[in-house]
Amino acid sequence: MKRLIVIHVFAVLLLACSSCTIFQRGTGYISDYIPRDSDVPGWNRQSTPSTADGESIGSYRNDYTGLGIDSIAWCSFTSFEDRDRFIEVEVIRFKNITDAYSFYSDSAGFSESGTCPDDEFYNDTKAVIRAGEYIVHVKTSSQHLENSADLKSFSSISRNYIGDRYSPESLPALQGVLKRAGATCVLFSKRGIAAVPGINRCYYSMINDQNKNYFVFLSERGTYYDSLNLFQKIISKKYIIIKADNTQSAFIRDEKGVYTFVSIYDRWIYGCWSVSDINDGKTILQNIRNAVESYSRAGR
Numbered sequence: 001m002k003r004l005i006v007i008h009v010f011a012v013l014l015l016a017c018s019s020c021t022i023f024q025r026g027t028g029y030i031s032d033y034i035p036r037d038s039d040v041p042g043w044n045r046q047s048t049p050s051t052a053d054g055e056s057i058g059s060y061r062n063d064y065t066g067l068g069i070d071s072i073a074w075c076s077f078t079s080f081e082d083r084d085r086f087i088e089v090e091v092i093r094f095k096n097i098t099d100a101y102s103f104y105s106d107s108a109g110f111s112e113s114g115t116c117p118d119d120e121f122y123n124d125t126k127a128v129i130r131a132g133e134y135i136v137h138v139k140t141s142s143q144h145l146e147n148s149a150d151l152k153s154f155s156s157i158s159r160n161y162i163g164d165r166y167s168p169e170s171l172p173a174l175q176g177v178l179k180r181a182g183a184t185c186v187l188f189s190k191r192g193i194a195a196v197p198g199i200n201r202c203y204y205s206m207i208n209d210q211n212k213n214y215f216v217f218l219s220e221r222g223t224y225y226d227s228l229n230l231f232q233k234i235i236s237k238k239y240i241i242i243k244a245d246n247t248q249s250a251f252i253r254d255e256k257g258v259y260t261f262v263s264i265y266d267r268w269i270y271g272c273w274s275v276s277d278i279n280d281g282k283t284i285l286q287n288i289r290n291a292v293e294s295y296s297r298a299g300r
Contacts, residue, residue, distance in 0.1 A: 029051075030051060030071050030072070030073040030091055030093055031049040031051050031073040032161060033073065033091040033134075033136075033158050033161040033162050034049040034073055034074075034075045034089055034091060034158065034161075035075075035077075035089060035154055035157040035158060035161075039157045040077070040150075040153055040154060040157065042079060042080050042081060043077045043078065043079055043080065043087070043150075044077065044078060044080070045075055045076070045077055046075070046076045046077065046078055046086075047075065047076070048075070049073050049074065049075040050073065050074055050075065051071065051072065051073045051074075052071070052072050053069075053070060053071035053072070057069050057071075057072060060072065060074070066190075066191070067094070067099060067102070067103060067190065067191075068094050068095045068096065068098075068099030068100075068102070068190060069092055069093070069094055069095070069099075070093045070094060070095045070133075071092075071093045072090060072091070072092045072093070073090070073091045074088060074089065074090045074091075075088070075089055076088045076089075077089065077154070082144075084142065085140070085142050085144060086140060086141070086142065087138060087139070087140045087150060087151065087154055088138070088139055088140070089136070089137075089138050089154055089155075089158060090135075090136075090137040090138075090139075091134065091135070091136055091137075091158055091162075092134065092135040092136075092137060093133060093134055094133045094134070094135065095133070096133055096167075097132050097133050097167055097169055097170075097171060098171065098172060098188060098190070099133070099190055100130055100132070100133045100134065100135050101130065101171055101187075101188050102188050102189055102190040102191075103130075103135050103137075104119065104121070104128055104130040104135060105187035105188050105189060106189065107121060107126070107128040107137070108121035108128055108187075109187070110185060110187070110206045116184070116185035116186070116187075119131070120155075122148060122151060122152055122155075123148075124143070124147050124148055125139060125140055125141070125147065125151075126138060126139040126140070126151065127139075127151040127152055127154070127155040128155075129155050129156075129158075129159050131159060131162050131166045132166025132167040132168070132169070133166060133167050134162050134166050136155045136158040136159055136162070138151050138154045138155045138158075139151075171188075173295075174203065174218070174220055174295070175188065175203055176295075177203070177218055177288075177291045177292055177295045178203055178204075178205045178216055178217075178218055178288070178291070179205075180290075180291035180294065180295075181207075181216060181284075181287045181288045181290070181291040182207050182209065182216075182287060183205035183206075183207050183216060184205075184207075185205055185206065186203050186204070186205045187203070187204055187205065188201075188202070188203050188204075189201075189202050189204065193217060195215065195217075195260060195273040195274075196217060196234065196260065196262060196271065196273065197234075198230065198233060198234055199217065199219050199230065199234070199269060200219075201219055201220070202217050202218070202219040203217065203218045203219065204216065204217040204218075205217075212276065212280070213274065214272055214273070214274045214275045214276075214280075214284065215272060215273050215274050216270070216271070216272045216284060216288060217270060217271055217272070217273075218268060218269075218270040218288065218292070219268065219269050219270070220267060220268055221267050221268070221269060222267065223267055224264075224266050224267050226267065227264045227266070227267050227268060227269045228248070228264060230269055231248060231250075231262060231263075231264045231269055234250075234262050235250040235262060237252075238252055239251060239252045239262065240252065242282070247263065247265075247289075248263065248264050249261060249262065249263035249264075249271075249285055250262050250263075251278065251281060257276070258273075258274050258275060258276055259273075259275045259276075259277075259278055259281050260272070260273040260274075260275070261273070261275065261281045261282075261284070261285055263285050263288075263289070265289055265292055265293070266292075266296065268292050270285075270288045270289075270292065271285065271288075272284045272285065272288075
């Protein structure tokens with residue numbers, strides 16, 4: 001009789017555990033962070049999760065090469081009610097948190113208010129969560145009223161599987177320099193920004209000042225000569241030099257009448273774009289210069 005009771009209790013516990021897979025931690029393999037069939041009612045996997053690392057990442061998605069990805073797992077899910085609805089989940093482990101933040105920055109961008117969406121971003125076609133060097137990227141190409149809720153559900157499940165298995169490091173202190181110059185949200189691009197081609201590893205931000213919107217950027221190079229060489233390459237394309245003591249700056253005015261400014265100070269190259277007034281641009285440059293000098297004096 002006691003043996004039957006023990007078997008019964010064990011069976012109940014086993015059944016309970018199998019219905020709560022979201023609370024189980026995986027073995028640390030990146031594929032363990034993909035939701036199971038039982039995690040999201042009404043959806044099931046099309047196949048077992050696929051993984052890639054190293055050079056094989058380019059075979060999965062060529063545009064993912066050069067982003068600093070260490071490994072990636074992905075899987076597509078189909079809705080039981082509508083077989084034409086698909087959701088794809090990617091869990092990406094980057095080599096460092098800055099590379100992960102670059103992917104997140106490109107995915108989330110700026111909100112209408114100009115504030116940062118922290119480390120979670122959602123809309124009707126995608127959800128992106130950053131946890132240290134990890135990115136949970138959930139997306140769909142179909143339009144549906146329940147997209148937002150489903151995307152958030154899938155991304156939350158993967159985030160729960162990751163748990164605390166990520167680097168506790170903070171983003172580099174350099175991110176805060178543009179905040180000292182008036183920015184509220186600072187993003188990062190490993191590849192660079194379209195407004196000023198040629199500058200990779202670049203922090204950038206949108207600033208709203210007295211109903212004027214403009215953008216600022218800042219990049220730290222290895223040495224003064226690195227920043228100088230990059231500056232000279234950029235301004236060779238129709239930029240006008242600003243003559244001022246101890247300052248190397250230049251600007252260009254586009255067909256819409258707005259300005260882009262580029263300047264260097266020691267090993268930093270910085271500037272702004274979408275500026276409507278040339279004097280405003282000079283003031284913005286000075287504000288960034290002051291913030292960089294303060295950062296430099298602090299020994300950063």
